[in-house]
Amino acid sequence: PYLSPAKDRVVDALSLSFIFLVNRMARKPSDAHHSYDFHRIETLLNTSLILLFIAMAAYSALVTTQLLLANAVRSPGSAVIPSIAALVLLLIAAFFMDKDEKSNFSVLFIHTIQDLGAIMVTLAFSLASAYFTGLPLDYIGSYAVLVIILYGNRKMFGRNINILLGGSPVSIREVEDMVRAEFPNAHHLHIWDICQHQRVATLHLSIPSSLKL
Structure with missing residues (x-):
């Protein structure tokens, strides 16, 4: 009912590639038309990535709702093996990811931590549905993942929007x-x-x- 861990990792790989590209562009010196260099593009990328992650979660919740209304039967074990594999990869990624809030990688680091929580929720609900048959626990887990992503991105998203709107960080x-x-x-x-x-x-x-x- 949600995007597979493999597809999610592809999105992460593309996001990381864009971050490297943007960081390279941001290092360009100022010229006659850009007094403050090209650092604003970092904020544009951060906002775009957050919107992408939210869109992925919303799409998963939509598909989950359709399957739930159709009474589709899903094997609880189908999410266990890929979730465990993704959990290992995410732990490795979180260890090496730059955690500095000033870094452009901070958005992807936060997303990685959210993925860790999402995968753990997926595992918990998938295993629980094997013991509590008849309850749509596997589908409820998808909605829980959406809540995790929305809650985890709220401050970072608001900060980047405030930057794009020219808002002041202080009074x-x-x-x-x-x-x-x-x-x-x-x-x-x-x-x-x-x-x-x-x-x-x-x-x-x-x-x-x-x-x-």
Whole structure:
């Protein structure tokens, strides 16, 4: 009722390939048309990956609902062997994955941890359905996986959307009040993130026409 572990690993491999490509593009120096380099593309990739993972989970839940309404019979053991194999691969991937929140790999690391939880839920519900026959536990596990993915991605998704919208990661009013305490003529303070590891700010300062800088 959900995407097979093999297909999920293919998606992870493609995601990792895109991350390497984007990291290479982000290292390009600034030019006459890009003052802040190309780091914003990292945020675009992070948002796209999260949406992809959510879409995969939603599709699995949709297929699960169709099978459940059709009273389709599914062998509990059909998910056990591939789930155990995927569990081993995910443990290895999580060990080597970069866990730094500033890294572009952080999204994939979080997804890997979510996959670990999802596979464990799959195993638990699949084994339980073998003992509690007549209950759609295997299908309920698919909905549990969707909840795990949605809950696990909520903060990362919100942060990336805030970056794309030019939102400030800190209170601009508080910072502006602190600056005005030293420079009363300061105004129009702007603070925003280019990506998760690059923050910029601009400030306007009114000075007498007779004053030279």
